Amino acid sequence: MTDALIADAIYDAMGTVLTRxxxxxxxxxxxxxxxxxxxxxxxxxxxRLLALSGQFLGIAVTAEPASTLRILPDIPTLAxxxxxxxxxxxxxxxLTAKKLAQGKTELVDFLAARxxxxxxxxxxxxxxxxxxxxxxxPWRDWADIxxxxxxxxxQTNDHINAGNWDDFWPAARKVALAELRxxxxxxxxxxxxxxxxxxxxDTRLRLLSLLSERLSDDxxxxxxxxxxxxxxxxxxxxxxxxxxxxxxxxxxxxxxAELAGFFSVKTKGILRRSRVxxxxxxxxxxxxxxxxALLDGAGLASFAGALxxxxxxxxxxxxWNVDPAADTxxxxxxxxxxxxxxxxxxxxxxxxxxxxxxxxxxxxxxAPAERARQAEAAMNAHGIRFELTQAMAGPAARLNxxxxxxxxxxxxxxxRSDDAKPSDQVAELHALGLIASREGARRSLERLTAAxxxxxxxxxxxxxxxxxxxxxxxxx
Amino acid sequence: MAIDLxxxxxxxxxxxxxxxxxxxxxxxxxxxxxxxxxxxxxxGECAGSGANPYRVMADLRDLxxxxxxxxxxxPCKHVLGLLWLNAEAIVPFAPAxxxxxxxxxxxxxxxxxxxxxxxxxxxxxxxxxRAARALxxxxxxxxxxxxxxxxxAAKRNEETERAIxxxxxxxxxxxxxxxxxxxxGFIDDATARCRRIAARLVDGKAAVLAGRIDELPSxxxxxxxxxxxxxxxxxxxxxxLLARAFRATPRDAEIRRAVATxxxxxxxxxxxxxLRVDTQWEVLxxxxxxxxxxxxxxxxxxxxxxxxxxxxxxxxxFFPASAGRRGSVFxxxxxxxxxxxxxxxxxxxxxxLVRRDAAEETLTLEWPAPDEVFSDAxxxxxxxxxxxxxxxxxxPQGRFARDDAGHAWWRSGDGTATLPVASNAEGLLCGTDLxxxxxxxxxxxxxxxxxxxxxxxxxxxx
Numbered sequence: 001m002t003d004a005l006i007a008d009a010i011y012d013a014m015g016t017v018l019t020r021x022x023x024x025x026x027x028x029x030x031x032x033x034x035x036x037x038x039x040x041x042x043x044x045x046x047x048r049l050l051a052l053s054g055q056f057l058g059i060a061v062t063a064e065p066a067s068t069l070r071i072l073p074d075i076p077t078l079a080x081x082x083x084x085x086x087x088x089x090x091x092x093x094x095l096t097a098k099k100l101a102q103g104k105t106e107l108v109d110f111l112a113a114r115x116x117x118x119x120x121x122x123x124x125x126x127x128x129x130x131x132x133x134x135x136x137x138p139w140r141d142w143a144d145i146x147x148x149x150x151x152x153x154x155q156t157n158d159h160i161n162a163g164n165w166d167d168f169w170p171a172a173r174k175v176a177l178a179e180l181r182x183x184x185x186x187x188x189x190x191x192x193x194x195x196x197x198x199x200x201x202d203t204r205l206r207l208l209s210l211l212s213e214r215l216s217d218d219x220x221x222x223x224x225x226x227x228x229x230x231x232x233x234x235x236x237x238x239x240x241x242x243x244x245x246x247x248x249x250x251x252x253x254x255x256x257a258e259l260a261g262f263f264s265v266k267t268k269g270i271l272r273r274s275r276v277x278x279x280x281x282x283x284x285x286x287x288x289x290x291x292x293a294l295l296d297g298a299g300l301a302s303f304a305g306a307l308x309x310x311x312x313x314x315x316x317x318x319x320w321n322v323d324p325a326a327d328t329x330x331x332x333x334x335x336x337x338x339x340x341x342x343x344x345x346x347x348x349x350x351x352x353x354x355x356x357x358x359x360x361x362x363x364x365x366x367a368p369a370e371r372a373r374q375a376e377a378a379m380n381a382h383g384i385r386f387e388l389t390q391a392m393a394g395p396a397a398r399l400n401x402x403x404x405x406x407x408x409x410x411x412x413x414x415x416r417s418d419d420a421k422p423s424d425q426v427a428e429l430h431a432l433g434l435i436a437s438r439e440g441a442r443r444s445l446e447r448l449t450a451a452x453x454x455x456x457x458x459x460x461x462x463x464x465x466x467x468x469x470x471x472x473x474x475x476x
Numbered sequence: 477m478a479i480d481l482x483x484x485x486x487x488x489x490x491x492x493x494x495x496x497x498x499x500x501x502x503x504x505x506x507x508x509x510x511x512x513x514x515x516x517x518x519x520g521e522c523a524g525s526g527a528n529p530y531r532v533m534a535d536l537r538d539l540x541x542x543x544x545x546x547x548x549x550x551p552c553k554h555v556l557g558l559l560w561l562n563a564e565a566i567v568p569f570a571p572a573x574x575x576x577x578x579x580x581x582x583x584x585x586x587x588x589x590x591x592x593x594x595x596x597x598x599x600x601x602x603x604x605x606r607a608a609r610a611l612x613x614x615x616x617x618x619x620x621x622x623x624x625x626x627x628x629a630a631k632r633n634e635e636t637e638r639a640i641x642x643x644x645x646x647x648x649x650x651x652x653x654x655x656x657x658x659x660x661g662f663i664d665d666a667t668a669r670c671r672r673i674a675a676r677l678v679d680g681k682a683a684v685l686a687g688r689i690d691e692l693p694s695x696x697x698x699x700x701x702x703x704x705x706x707x708x709x710x711x712x713x714x715x716x717l718l719a720r721a722f723r724a725t726p727r728d729a730e731i732r733r734a735v736a737t738x739x740x741x742x743x744x745x746x747x748x749x750x751l752r753v754d755t756q757w758e759v760l761x762x763x764x765x766x767x768x769x770x771x772x773x774x775x776x777x778x779x780x781x782x783x784x785x786x787x788x789x790x791x792x793x794f795f796p797a798s799a800g801r802r803g804s805v806f807x808x809x810x811x812x813x814x815x816x817x818x819x820x821x822x823x824x825x826x827x828x829l830v831r832r833d834a835a836e837e838t839l840t841l842e843w844p845a846p847d848e849v850f851s852d853a854x855x856x857x858x859x860x861x862x863x864x865x866x867x868x869x870x871x872p873q874g875r876f877a878r879d880d881a882g883h884a885w886w887r888s889g890d891g892t893a894t895l896p897v898a899s900n901a902e903g904l905l906c907g908t909d910l911x912x913x914x915x916x917x918x919x920x921x922x923x924x925x926x927x928x929x930x931x932x933x934x935x936x937x938x
């Protein structure tokens with residue numbers, strides 16, 4: 001027999017050999033081609049056959065895929081560059097230290113605001129990660145494709161319209177639509193009019209929220225149609241709130257009148273008489289509940305109307321910091337149903353009345369630069385901590401000397417105190433790293449190391465990353 | 477920030493620590509020594525008794541310290557040695573950026589303030605620096621004593637060999653029994669049966685083989701159920717081959733290493749025949765595994781970036797699981813120039829780090845191309861050592877693919893080879909071309925160590 005024939009014979013016999021051994025019977029008789037090698041002693045022959053078969057099966061038999069293999073498309077390059085190689089270990093460490101998704105999002109938002117993205121080996125968004133910055137949309141769609149069984153990649157650089165809607169994967173579609181809305185609000189609305197009805201409720205909700213950008217009276221008819229026809233209550237509610245922002249809220253209904261009953265408009269001062277709105281203290285838990293439910297469901301315009309004043313007057317005359325629950329409810333009311341001008345009025349009023357915590361609730365309606373400005377003002381004037389400042393400011397903040405603020409002085413004092421521990425102030429130092437400008441981060445590092453912190457201290461990671469990272473983002 | 481030797485003396489737990497520290501306070505034992513610019517932190521890597529060096533770090537403000545060695549003494553001799561180096565300025569502590577592993581340690585420290593020196597309570601035992609420094613006079617050896625010792629060693633060796641041969645007889649008997657009882661039963665009851673024969677092998681001084689058999693069930697269970705009879709035949713067949721090889725050449729160091737024990741670090745270093753390779757290395761990956769016999773194995777895989785010499789090196793250490801979790805010794809992706817000495821072998825792989833040079837900035841060599849035809853690379857090592865389980869490989873250009881069940885496969889760029897991958901590939905690893913991949917082939921599965929891609933180098937856990 002030639003070598004090839006022997007190999008075939010061995011291969012064919014292996015099935016029988018394996019079966020015999022599995023059952024516990026002697027296998028040597030099934031391997032006659034190795035008779036000479038196996039010898040006469042039956043026990044020895046089994047061991048020799050084991051050695052030979054093992055070597056053969058280990059080398060000649062390897063697993064084959066049972067089905068056809070699917071190769072995933074390349075992970076696409078993003079519009080922003082990935083973090084410089086030298087800074088990746090630092091970013092990785094921050095990502096590892098932040099177990100919660102929230103912490104990771106903060107860093108990812110920070111990088112995007114400075115004009116960078118993560119390396120895909122360090123962090124990639126999930127398909128459904130709606131909080132990821134828009135620049136990651138191609139990776140979100142890639143993750144969706146990887147998770148699906150057979151989907152193929154389609155990438156289009158066209159502007160979105162009703163005709164090519166289906167060429168876009170969901171994340172890219174949302175980004176394209178947002179871009180269109182900024183450029184041509186009516187065209188974006190027209191696309192939504194044609195396509196929104198075919199999407200699921202959650203997607204409808206997300207896409208409809210894009211209309212808050214450049215919202216105008218042109219959108220009224222479309223929004224009214226959604227309020228009338230949409231199947232999902234939360235989509236209807238969003239459309240109603242967008243309408244209210246345009247001054248097209250519901251009229252003064254019974255609810256608004258009942259709500260107004262919990263408040264009274266009084267005048268104060270003798271010479272310069274000014275109005276003030278006082279909350280009547282509810283007397284029973286049931287009344288508290290009732291007021292809360294009414295506030296949750298009301299619109300700013302109808303509430304003001306029921307009190308007999310304009311929304312602007314309501315915001316100006318509100319008695320802040322007396323009834324925190326009412327304050328929060330009013331801010332939520334303004335966020336949901338106030339016009340842009342009313343939101344700005346509210347931000348100003350909050351700042352003046354030292355009710356800065358409420359800015360966080362108002363923040364989603366403020367322009368990024370305005371958010372950062374409000375946060376900085378609150379930090380300097382009211383001594384709020386860096387953590388709260390960061391929550392208020394969002395990723396656009398670039399403070400040049402945060403350590404000079406009261407929060408900075410408090411932080412330095414805490415770090416210098418006798419019972420300071422190496423694990424103290426982790427969150428505060430991290431937040432400081434997020435809100436500082438590059439120059440501000442450099443200066444802060446100098447002052448913190450002068451105060452006794454080690455340069456290699458991991459609590460300074462975020463500051464070190466910030467100080468080392470070229471700021472290529474659009475400045476607010 | 478300066479410390480003096482008095483502090484080292486106070487810190488030592490006993491005289492023997494101090495003495496050991498004195499012998500470590502020599503430049504040759506250390507590499508990568510540095511300190512933070514403010515002088516508060518110092519660190520270095522010390523060549524200990526293992527294949528991997530130990531990472532040693534200390535905070536001079538409160539003499540807080542950490543070492544990756546498994547010693548139960550705190551501080552260990554390596555920390556004392558580092559402090560000694562610093563106190564006497566035996567080597568320069570060049571100011572440098574704090575390495576990530578030092579920062580990680582700082583982040584985990586808790587308790588006492590970092591800003592104030594802790595009070596080091598003087599311990600009651602008298603410790604004496606001068607005594608620690610004194611070199612023991614080397615007693616002139618009596619030729620008769622030497623001859624007697626040699627004779628004793630030879631006798632011990634013979635006894636060990638006898639014990640191993642007996643144990644291997646028992647092993648073959650056991651393997652024959654498994655075939656007679658049926659592999660179906662063996663696969664179902666593998667853990668208990670392997671434990672019993674492993675215990676017998678430990679008694680028979682075949683400790684390494686015992687460890688291997690203890691791990692056999694987990695390798696078997698990692699296979700698809702339908703593939704386990706084949707896997708059992710391959711595993712048991714390799715044991716027969718190894719037993720026979722030992723009988724044929726019981727004094728062969730390589731075979732003895734696979735059956736009984738490895739040579740000590742000193743033996744390998746003293747061996748003039750041992751291959752020494754001084755070149756540029758890249759740290760591919762570190763694998764830490766807790767084994768059934770209560771040991772933790774720590775394996776560092778290195779890639780030789782030069783054209784010649786063994787392509788891979790494996791630094792292998794064991795320590796008891798009870799010593800707790802150890803920090804990493806190397807950072808994957810790091811490149812360095814250094815000298816390794818390989819354990820004598822037909823296919824040099826296991827090695828010891830002899831010397832590691834200070835980091836250079838210019839190590840930008842590409843990964844080398846695979847050295848041989850791919851199919852040969854899979855099988856050639858088995859011609860020399862048919863009992864080998866893990867074969868490190870440098871794969872040519874390829875890409876990950878998935879089957880319908882979601883299992884990952886590596887497929888070569890020319891489509892001629894498709895190999896199953898041990899873990900589920902996610903993220904970047906399956907969304908890009910792999911221009912080069914370093915992996916371990918275990919006969920049925922590929923474990924990825926690291927890969928070069930258009931996105932740069934990626935590790936298996938990145």
